Amino acid sequence: MCKHSLRVYYEDTDMGGIVYYANYLKFIERGRSEWVRKIGLNQREMKAEGFVFAVRRIEADYLSSARLDDELIVETEIIRVTAARLVMEQSVKKSDDVLFQAKVTIACVNEAGRPVRLPMQLFKLLH
Secondary structure (H helix, E strand, C coil): EEEEECCCHHHHCCCCCCECCCCHHHHHHHHHHHHHHCCCHHHHHHHCEEEEEEEEEEEEEECCCCCCCEEEEEEEEEEECCCEEEEEEEEECCCCCEEEEEEEEEEEEEECCCECCCHHHHHHHHH
16 A cells, blocks of 8 residues: 655635645646656656556545645555556545545556556556
8 A cells, every 4th residue: 555645835726725626636637646756667667668547437425525724645555456557545634534545547548548557567666
């Protein structure tokens, strides 16, 4: 599991100081980027090799609100790996309280945006 810390800034909130719902998607995107770094992948190198990750599906639940200046933790965990996809569970927490959770399906795609198999080195790394 990868954990990424972040703070809620004014730009993340609405006029009431509550995190705007779409920003949770940005928060979990950051969590996935940190996960990629943690397992030793370089996204620039991936692109140079002709593949990138793209979100195919998100199932999200908004459970509670984060507010201006809150310290949050984004947790990212792989739950399934197939030949061309990764399925992750992600959550945004304040202390031990889950504020947002999502199941995210990531596809491996080529430069044309067509699905491709995960490179064997990555597939092996994830198993």
